[in-house]
Amino acid sequence: MTEPILTLTGISKSFPGVRALHNVSLELFPGQVTALIGENGAGKSTLVKTMTGIYQPDEGEIRVKGQVVTLPTAISATHAGITAIHQETVLFDELSVAENIYLGHAPRNRFGMIDWKTMKNEAQKTLDSMAAGIDAGTPLKELGIAKKHLVAVARALSVDAQVVIMDEPTAALSQKEIEELYVLVELLKADGKAILFISHKFDEIYRICDRFTVFRDGEMVGKGFIKETPENEIVKLMVGRSVDHIFPARTATIGETVLEVKGLSHPTEFEDISFEVRKGEILGFYGLVGAGRSEVMQAVFGMTQIASGTMVLGGQTIAPKSAADAVEAGIVYVPEERGKQGVITGEPIFKNVSLPSIDKTSARGFIRMAEEFALARTYTERLDLRASSLSQNVSTLSGGNQQKVVIAKWLATLPKVIILDEPTKGIDIGSKAAVHEFMGELVSQGLSVIMVSSELPEILGMSDRVVAHARRAHHRDPRKTRIRSPRRWCVRRLVLPRRRRHEPASENP
Structure with a gap:
């Protein structure tokens, strides 16, 4: 068997009041796509941040091509050949596409200055190889959401990485762009890259992935080959129970x-x-x-x-x-772009939920915190929100749990x-x-x-x-x-x- 490029062994990570990861392991092989599967709050995002140097594990070791490495910063992860394409892209609207792609590792001339011509040309080559249909000199603010996501993909590919992490890469793409991404994944596989693919869409997983690893409640509960494992077995590993009916029967009278x-x-x-x-x-x-x-x-x-x-x-x-x-x-509106339009990421859950209903939780000009908590608890429990407490900062929640906060916020307005x-x-x-x-x-x-x-x-x-x-x-x-x-x-x-x-x-x- 081919040796893995990246091996994680016995990784554990805890935060105050929360055990995010406990003794998890993962192997990524060259020329193969491994699906990381799990419910929201299962620990997938924490693992990715550990692999990319944002978090440091409390226990365990990380090996790249058999060598033990430490990743104290995101830059160190990049130097180790690990790059990530995140679900919520972090780009800069006022910069050009080329500047966004090469931000932090722009090519330099012999005087140590940024070589703008080379940067634009290399960025254009990367975009053309993806069939993105984007001019590298275009200001990013002129692009739509889907195109911005492709720029984020190009940014990750501009680094000569051996391990590529794709966190919900198709979430904001049209079907045509998704098909183009599939072609890109095949090119990366042919080039010997090890790919970690995170998705909740089983049609994607069964189409492009070779292996799978399932997380539940911060632990690794199963792994194997995609072609050898039926979907219902993976779902059962993922949720700890059989999910027979995705769409429930309803009895509402119109x-x-x-x-x-x-x-x-x-x-x-x-x-x-x-x-x-x-x-x-x-x-x-x-x-x-x-x-x-x-x-x-x-x-x-x-x-x-x-x-x-x-x-x-x-x-x-x-x-x-x-x-x-x-x-x-x-009339209330739960937006698609929850990170930008749905929540205040710097505030706790209970404040986000109670914000539109502030008149219900205040009296004589003073906010009653007990009322805020009671309101937030009512609606977050109905949506099965996964959080350590209602005081937890929204920015630390998974994307799916942030969506639940947005829904709870508007439902509280009746x-x-x-x-x-x-x-x-x-x-x-x-x-x-x-x-x-x-x-x-x-x-x-x-x-x-x-x-x-x-x-x-x-x-x-x-x-x-x-x-x-x-x-x-x-x-x-x-x-x-x-x-x-x-x-x-x-x-x-x-x-x-x-x-x-x-x-x-x-x-x-």
Whole structure:
């Protein structure tokens, strides 16, 4: 058997009140992709930070090509040949693409100055090898989320690393870009790189991974070869139980229309969007990344101003000019970009959850901390939040648990309509089931849910009706005499047959 490039043995790491890792081991082999699988809070992120020099282990050793190494800093990990592509990219909007790629290791000329021409040329070569379709001289702020993620991939590849860690690399990519990433992974394998691939999507894991290692509650509970192990066995290792029904049966009775949107248009993002959502209903918005779904929802929430159109909530016409107006009217929005728009990472959990409901937790101008804790506990327990305490800083939570904090924050406002934009993005299969079950509870209580998702099984399994979004090519609209711009969006309303409530929907469309 080929010797592993990277070996971790007996790694343990604890924080005050939390044992994040206990005696875990991991091996990464050249030319192979190893999947690191586990629920949110299982210790995956802590292990990655240990491998990249951000954390130092309390116990255990790390070997690179058989040699014991210490990684006191992130730079030392880079020098050891270990690089990571994180789920939440950390880039600088005011710098160019090339500057972001070579930040911290820019090529120098013979005078010790940055060689700008070489840097741009080398960055462009890396981008072209990925078929990214990005000009290295473009300011980063001009790129969308998916393109920024590809820049983060290029940044990692610009270092001649032997070990490449990919933490949810496809979370913000369209299907076309995901396929391109798969090709890139195959190129890295052919080049003898050892790849650690972290994902909650089993279709990805079974497509590109060779081995797997499963973590649960900070311990390694299983490993093996992907082709030799059925998916249900990995899921059982991951959650400690069998997950038979991902999409729970619901018994909600759909009532009258709560929110009606007519002819919603934006100068550049979408045109003539109309839909309605009823009491006790989950209305699914389906489309791939970049289809314009989020832009429509942000307009409904008052984050962006519309050019025309009307919205009627509970029989009253509303025109929210800000998010505060929308919340006051009874509409809340759980964003896709939770790190930037959903939480205050420098504050504890209980303050994040109680922030929009500050009037409920204060009296005579003073905040009552006991009320804040009680409010936060009510909703975080219902969502099965994994944290040491409600005083834990949100920045120390896993991505999936941060998402739960955002959902809990808005549910505490007792809204009429809740918009969930990719609610299970970056969430493991066990937590997905918890979120889906809770969505069912919400509609059973009469709440109206708009769920935006790019995962078709989730749309089919959870929605009562579906609105499909798609970017149209430049063509003539048969209903109008003018030409629609490529920046316009179209809406197709698909009515799904309501499934029998006692029969869970199949995950296959």
